[in-house]
Amino acid sequence: MKWKDRFNFxxxxxxxxxxxxxxxxxxxxxxxxxxxxxxxxxxxAQRFIVNDLMQDRAITEVTVYGKQSAxxxxxxxxxxxxxxxxxxxxxxxxVSHKIQLxxxxxxLYDAYAGGSTVSVVDFQSExxxxxxxxxxxxxxxxxxxxxxxxxDQLLYKKSEEEAEDQIFNQNGLVKEEYRMDEExxxxxxxxxxxxxxxxxxxxxxxAVEVVGIMEEPARDWQVSxxxxxxxxxxxxxxxxxxxxxxAAIHPDMKTDEVATLQSEGQDRVYSDVxxxxxxxxxVEQLSQNLKDEGYHIYSVTEELDQINVVFAVxxxxxxxxxxxxxxxxxxxxxxxxxxxxxERTQDIGIMKAIGGHPKMIRxxxxxxxxxxxLMGAFVGVVIAYLVSVGINMxxxxxxxxxxxxxxxxxxxxxxxxxYLALICVALSxxxxxxxxxKPAKKATRIDVxxxxxxxx
Amino acid sequence: xxxxxxxxxxxxxxxxxxxQEVSVLRDINLEVREGEIVSVVxxxxxxxxxxxxxxxxxxxxxxxxxFIADERVTEYKESEWAEFRSxxxxxxxxxxxxxxxxxxxxxxxxxxxMKGVSEKERExxxxxxxxxxxxxxxxxxxxxELSGGQQQxxxxxxxxxVQPPIILADEPTGSLDQETEKELLDFIQKLNKEENIxxxxxxxxxxxxxxxxxxxxxxxxxxxxxxxxAFR
Numbered sequence: 135m136k137w138k139d140r141f142n143f144x145x146x147x148x149x150x151x152x153x154x155x156x157x158x159x160x161x162x163x164x165x166x167x168x169x170x171x172x173x174x175x176x177x178x179a180q181r182f183i184v185n186d187l188m189q190d191r192a193i194t195e196v197t198v199y200g201k202q203s204a205x206x207x208x209x210x211x212x213x214x215x216x217x218x219x220x221x222x223x224x225x226x227x228x229v230s231h232k233i234q235l236x237x238x239x240x241x242l243y244d245a246y247a248g249g250s251t252v253s254v255v256d257f258q259s260e261x262x263x264x265x266x267x268x269x270x271x272x273x274x275x276x277x278x279x280x281x282x283x284x285x286d287q288l289l290y291k292k293s294e295e296e297a298e299d300q301i302f303n304q305n306g307l308v309k310e311e312y313r314m315d316e317e318x319x320x321x322x323x324x325x326x327x328x329x330x331x332x333x334x335x336x337x338x339x340x341a342v343e344v345v346g347i348m349e350e351p352a353r354d355w356q357v358s359x360x361x362x363x364x365x366x367x368x369x370x371x372x373x374x375x376x377x378x379x380x381a382a383i384h385p386d387m388k389t390d391e392v393a394t395l396q397s398e399g400q401d402r403v404y405s406d407v408x409x410x411x412x413x414x415x416x417v418e419q420l421s422q423n424l425k426d427e428g429y430h431i432y433s434v435t436e437e438l439d440q441i442n443v444v445f446a447v448x449x450x451x452x453x454x455x456x457x458x459x460x461x462x463x464x465x466x467x468x469x470x471x472x473x474x475x476x477e478r479t480q481d482i483g484i485m486k487a488i489g490g491h492p493k494m495i496r497x498x499x500x501x502x503x504x505x506x507x508l509m510g511a512f513v514g515v516v517i518a519y520l521v522s523v524g525i526n527m528x529x530x531x532x533x534x535x536x537x538x539x540x541x542x543x544x545x546x547x548x549x550x551x552x553y554l555a556l557i558c559v560a561l562s563x564x565x566x567x568x569x570x571x572k573p574a575k576k577a578t579r580i581d582v583x584x585x586x587x588x589x590x
Numbered sequence: 591x592x593x594x595x596x597x598x599x600x601x602x603x604x605x606x607x608x609x610q611e612v613s614v615l616r617d618i619n620l621e622v623r624e625g626e627i628v629s630v631v632x633x634x635x636x637x638x639x640x641x642x643x644x645x646x647x648x649x650x651x652x653x654x655x656x657f658i659a660d661e662r663v664t665e666y667k668e669s670e671w672a673e674f675r676s677x678x679x680x681x682x683x684x685x686x687x688x689x690x691x692x693x694x695x696x697x698x699x700x701x702x703x704m705k706g707v708s709e710k711e712r713e714x715x716x717x718x719x720x721x722x723x724x725x726x727x728x729x730x731x732x733x734x735e736l737s738g739g740q741q742q743x744x745x746x747x748x749x750x751x752v753q754p755p756i757i758l759a760d761e762p763t764g765s766l767d768q769e770t771e772k773e774l775l776d777f778i779q780k781l782n783k784e785e786n787i788x789x790x791x792x793x794x795x796x797x798x799x800x801x802x803x804x805x806x807x808x809x810x811x812x813x814x815x816x817x818x819x820a821f822r
Contacts, residue, residue, distance in 0.1 A: 139703045150691060481689045487648070488748065489676025490704050492668055582648045586687055 135494050144502045147474065155506065158463075158470040162510025163517060165463030166562045169456030170518035170550060171525070173558075176452045178526075178549035180445035187434060187441070193414050194227070195263075196421050198407040199430040211403035216429075220409045223423055225416035228262030231255070231404040233368065235327075237375065237382035241361060242324040242339060246289035246314045250282070250359045252325060253406075254368045263410045270319050270346030276366035279323075279342045282358030283350045286318045306357050318344045325361065329375045330383045338374045340367060460562060463510065464569040471503050471573035475580075482577050483585020492578040499574035500567055507566020511559040518555070522548040591756060591788045592622040592645060597654035599640055614640045615811045618654070624755070627782050627789040629802035636808040638792045642760050645790065646679065647671035659755065676705055680749030680787075684761035686741040688733040688748075694740075695720070695729040698747045705752065715751060723747045723777075739770035746777065750787075757781075759791045763798055775801050 135143075148155045198220070200210040212231070220229045235252040257272050257280075268283060287307040303309045324339040342363060351358050371380040377395040387395075409424065409431075411417045417435045424431045475482070482495055525548045533539055597618040602609045615637045622628045630638045643649045645656060647666060655664045659678050666674060681687075688697045698719055702712045720726040723743040733741050742762065749757050762778075763771040779801050781787050791798055799805050800819065807815035 135704050136706050136708075139706075143703075146691070481691070484687050484689055485700070485704065486672070487646070487675075487683075487687065488681055488701050488704075489672055489679075489752075491672040491676075494704065583643060586683065586685075 135498075140494075140498055140501055143498060144505055147478070147498075147502065148505070151474075151477075154470055154473070158466050158506055159510045159513065161463040161466040162460075162507060162562060162566065163513035165460040166511045166514025166558055167517035167521060168459040169453065169561070170515065170554060170558045171521050171548060172452045172456040173449055173554055174518065174522050174548040174550045176445060176449040177551055177554060178547045180441070180449070181549050182545060182547075183441060183445075184438060187437060193434055193438075194411045194417055196409045196411065196417060196424060196431050196433040198409060198424065199432065201430065202428040212405075212407045213401050213403055217404065217407070219427065220407075220424075223409070223420065225411050225420045225423075226409055227412045228259055228264075228410045230259050230263035230265075230406070230408040230410065232406040233365075233379060233402060234405050235368070235371065236377075236379040237327055237329075239361075239380075240326040241285065241289065242326050243289060243318060243321060244314070244316075245291050247292045247326070248285070248289040248308070248359070250285060250288070250361050252361045252363060254365050255280075255362045257362070257364070260362070263408060266349045267346045268349040270344070273345050273362075273364065275343075276364045277342050278345045278364070279367070280346045280348055280360075280362040281318060281323075281344050282360035283348055284357045285347075285359050285361065286316075287313055288357070288359050289314060305355070319347055320344065325363070325367075325371070327371055327374060327380060328382070329377075330385055331376070333385075340370055340374075342367060457561065457565075460565050464565045467503055467506055467566050467569040468573065470506065471499060471570045472576070474502065475499065475573045475577045478577075479580055479585050482580045483582050486580065487582045487586060496574045496578045499577050500570050503570025503574070504563050504567045506570075507563040508559070510566070511562035514562065515555045515559060518558075519550060522550050591624045591626070591659060592620075592790065593655075593657040594618055594620045594641075594645075595655045595657075597641075597644065597656065598652050599637075599644060599649070600652050613811055615644070615651075615808075618808075618813050620806060620813060620816060622788060622790055624788055625782065625786045626804060627778070627791065627802045628804045628806060629791045629793055629799040630806045630808065631794060631799055632808035632814075633794070635810075637811040638808050639760060641808065642758055642790065642792050646681065646758055647675065676701060676752060678754055678756055680752065680754040680757040682742070682745055682749050682757060682759035682762045684764035686733070686738075686745045686765070688741055688744055690733055693730050693732055694725055694736065694744045697733070697744050698751055701748060701752045719747045719751050722750075737770075738765050738767070739773065742766060742770070742774060743777075746774070750781070753785075754787070756788045756790070759789060761792055761794075763793070763795055771795075771797065 198212060198216075200212065201216065202210070217229055217231060220226060233254040235254075239250060239252045240247050241250045261272055267280070270280075273279060284307060290301050290308045290312045301308055301312050320343070322341050322343050324341050326337060326339045328335055328337050330336075342361075348358060348360065348362075368380065372378060375381065375383075377383065378398045381395045383392050383395060409420065411420045414435070417433050421431055421433045421436065482490075485495060486492070526546050529545060529547050530540075597615060598613070599615040600611050600613040602611055604610050618641065630641060632638045640649070644651050645658070647663060651664060655662060657663070658674070661674070663671070663674060675681075689700070692700065695716055699712050699716050702715065707715075716729075717726070720729050723746060725740060725743055725747065728736060728740060731740075733744070736744065742765070746762075759778075763774055766774060775798060778789060778791075782789060789802075791802065793799060802819050804816065804818050806813065
């Protein structure tokens with residue numbers, strides 16, 4: 135019997151008892167939708183957490199904190215030599231690093247001033263590592279700098295007599311009425327550094343030109359007050375302070391402490407060292423190589439692996455619970471198919487009597503139950519997507535009503551990846567066919583003579 | 591065409607402790623030649639339907655052998671019987687055995703559908719057959735919308751559609767009036783002459799027995815007589 139004919143045969147048979155078939159399909163659809171929606175919560179939660187984790191870090195980043203000291207005297211800090219080692223490693227796309235200025239530096243512009251974090255970066259490496267600007271360009275000259283997205287919102291007039299809590303808003307930025315009107319892009323700003331010299335505090339300013347503004351930090355609560363300077367500017371600052379990294383000397387420091395500050399810095403040490411892999415797949419190997427070399431590292435993939443394991447367990451649990459609903463629906467399919475076989479006993483008997491092959495009869499009933507499963511799964515997937523959209527739309531409203539909290543960013547509690555829908559469709563068809571297996575076998579075992587006599 | 595050797599069939603009745611063997615057929619030997627019409631007659635319970643059921647493969651003999659179209663079918667499995675039936679045998683039943691939810695056209699088409707014949711070929715053959723049995727106007731009618739004679743013609747058409755060399759008929763005129771019975775018997779004779787189809791007809795109707803080349807009489811499960819019909 136051709137597949138097309140089998141399909142037509144099934145459709146004809148199903149039409150004979152539309153309401154029963156409809157109810158069975160509905161039960162399967164509800165079971166399938168329940169399974170998908172339940173699992174989608176696991177997928178949604180995982181996606182939310184993973185996205186949250188990856189929001190402020192590139193997934194290809196491996197942060198190097200330091201190295202294990204092999205010898206007693208060896209410094210655990212990252213030096214130029216280490217950076218070169220990283221550069222020469224396999225799978226490394228870029229190495230991003232910073233040298234932090236070890237003193238408090240104020241930024242001055244016109245009559246405005248404010249604190250900032252000044253660091254030396256290698257602009258070329260930063261560019262390769264994926265540093266993005268919201269406006270302007272990367273520095274090319276020695277006195278050109280990049281500034282953080284919020285720096286202009288952190289400057290205020292020094293003459294303001296108000297207390298700090300009046301000037302700054304709850305986000306730590308200067309209130310709008312105290313802010314300056316101008317943007318700092320393409321303006322010359324001054325970095326003001328203070329040092330205790332010859333028993334008195336001396337102040338020096340270093341003029342630099344702002345050529346680029348970095349993009350807004352990923353987190354709402356993060357405030358970027360960075361100023362990225364070149365090594366040459368650091369050299370000028372060091373020349374003024376007389377200490378490495380512009381370290382400030384305090385009046386109560388002992389002589390040997392001051393001497394240490396003045397003498398170190400022959401070999402630069404770097405902070406915020408990030409080794410960037412070419413792609414996500416290379417991160418694991420790169421992390422392992424760095425560990426083997428004795429570096430203390432952290433990569434987001436390590437955390438992701440743990441999270442994924444946890445969620446894999448959660449999702450399996452949810453799918454198992456959801457499958458119970460599908461199994462309950464399968465009882466309905468079994469019932470429907472058993473009824474169908476009983477009702478069609480005479481037809482089956484006739485078919486067998488005139489040459490119907492038992493395999494063909496079995497396949498017709500298996501296909502019929504599979505078809506119910508397919509239809510149920512199809513409707514179930516549609517229902518599940520609608521419910522999923524509904525849940526995601528209602529969630530902020532429910533949280534606001536019940537917990538009295540407003541969610542600023544959209545939370546997707548339920549997420550249905552296409553493969554989840556496909557798995558559920560396959561599961562649904564599989565369960566439906568399993569349910570139809572026994573009735574189908576029963577159909578093949580129908581005794582021709584009994585069926586023809588109609589005494590079955 | 592059909593050869594039956596020392597064929598016996600019995601079954602058991604009663605519960606475990608009190609089982610009794612009931613013998614339906616005993617040591618039957620007979621042969622049906624190609625192109626013959628053979629009628630099997632006998633009283634109720636003589637075993638004639640059992641003989642036909644054994645030849646059809648619906649039941650298995652307790653002893654003996656059956657050969658059809660030179661093939662020993664005695665030990666055939668159900669699936670082998672299914673294939674054999676669809677290639678070699680046509681069936682006509684007393685109560686027509688049409689599928690009520692299918693039209694006359696679909697009932698006749700069914701054996702071809704099960705054999706996997708293409709739709710185009712099916713359409714051609716079913717239409718020819720409908721004309722042959724004089725039912726082309728009734729092709730969209732369901733069995734419940736046809737008279738007994740028309741239903742039996744659909745049943746005959748269904749048996750003939752796969753062009754089998756042998757047709758086994760169990761009381762084919764049992765549900766028909768005299769006029770319709772005569773029509774059917776004429777048709778059987780015509781098919782036998784024109785297409786050389788072998789018929790084995792179970793009957794207790796003398797009219798039917800008269801169209802046969804040979805009549806086999808069964809009595810209490812034994813072959814009582816096997817003789818040519820002289821005046822056919």
